[in-house]
Amino acid sequence: MFLALRELRFARGRFTLMGIVIALIAVLVVLLSGLSSGLVNDGVSGLKAMPATAFAFDKGTITDNAFSRSLVDSQQLQMWKKAQGVDKAEPLGVSIVNGTTDVGKQVDLTLFGIEPAGFLEPSVSSGSTVGNDLGGIVVSETAKSEGIKLGSVVTLDRIGLKLTVVGFTEGQATFGHVDVAYLPIDTWRLIASNTARPGAPTAEQIASLEYRYSSVVAIQAPSRTDLAAVDATAGTMTMSHTEAFNASPGYEAETMTLTMIQVFLYAICALVVGAFFTVWTIQRKGDIAILRAVGSSRGYLLRDSMAQAAILLIGFTAIGVAVGVGFGALMPAAMPFDLEAGPIGLASILTITLGLIGAALAVIRISRIDPLTALGGQR
């Protein structure tokens, strides 16, 4: 790196300009990564937090919005409960509702109907778990920003059913960009069957309920379990935990859009860095010919040039990431934006790697420079 460092110092103006471009790309990459993570969390954090390995939907349900379209009956549920190799199978009811709090604030909630004390029961940060309180709901911690607090009563629009907040989840739990409210599956069935009446749900209403459906069956099973065989007998179709994210409203469209923008950014990074190092190598052609003439190996010159590119990319990507994280902290709370170390680290590594590939394609021309051109008569 003897030559690389000295050239960086000597041509600091040119390298700084290039570095600023790299840093700006890194800023954009971080902001997109934050937006992507934020949208993912806003879209499916409720699902992500579930300890299920797969979800069984009614056979033939189309993938988009499958959670709200699918309906599995008690027979299908029982088949999954009894299936060989399946550790746990529980009903999960999913529906998005509108409601009004006791202070008159309108809120949207995704109702997750679960079996009380089942494996889908969320951890709570305050209050109590879903339990057997038919009118009790455990709401996403993020709903606090809507003014919801323990004891708040949410009245569902049109139905008039009253649900009381008994706890808050640990961290964000949203689905389709709406806060999740966990409630007993029987109460969910009461709502889904349109038999709920104004006021708090009662044991009598539940006892008279003949509606035994849920949206999907949440499954816990080792990876070796033949889920397709169970699907065939139960008349369901199974999606893995992560595949099921695509079944949430808008998830696939949002993530694909952002992924496409990110891919273009990485490609731009590789092209810009490649173009810079192409021009830089052409400018240094005479110097490289001299070094080759005095005996420098191609390997030394290539390594030195790649080290130069690596210093530039790593240094300015780090600056860009720091600036991006700083910008991220200033994002308004209403914007779905989450800075997570994993995605930012991956985005940084991709920016650096693709930049290095661009640089490698540019500096490879060093090996084609003829040392003969160092002699005056040949120049």
Place this chain on the structure above:
Amino acid sequence: MTTPTSTTTSALDIRDVTLELGDGDARIRALDNVSLTVLPGEFVAIVGPSGSGKSSLLAVAGALTKADSGTVHVHGTDLGRIRSNAAARFRLHTIGFVFQSGNLIPALTAGDQLRLAGRLAGNSSVDPAPLLDAVGMKHRLKHRPGQLSGGERQRVGIARALVNSPSLLLVDEPTAALDRARSHEVVQLLAVQARRANVAVVMVTHDHDVLGHCDRVLEMVDGTLSP
């Protein structure tokens, strides 16, 4: 000039070398059956008009290109038998180049020019001060080429060429960008340093004013070498 001498005692021994350049109708014979022997410590100048083949002779002697026929030995090594990478290593340790205008690396100070040449040869602890002192440039150790005059750049170029103790110095038009006084200074310096280090020097030039410092002067015309 043909002075047949044993390849084991001569610094450079070129025999019956022919080199053709270009393709088709543009193909020319740059070197036509050239022979030349240079002894250690000898300073040989080759003069001739542009396009006469002087630089081609340096290229062949410096393992930068291979002759179409004939043999080239440097310090007993047959350059026709070594591959490109081995030729680069050979140049690094055995041959020093002095280019037009010094041809220094713009990003490096005078001291770093020498340090880099040393590092390339595997010696990362080169102290450039004594060599720069020997060419009268110690006071410019931390100056870059852009801060040096043409004569100073050439002096640094000479010091760089000597840093790995070569046995053969190939010098390409060293006075091309210098005035008369500086030209004499530079060539005299070359002669002094070469004799001190017992290095054979082959210098191509079209500057007849500096030939008094050389042991032998040969003329090249149309690819042919004559006394």
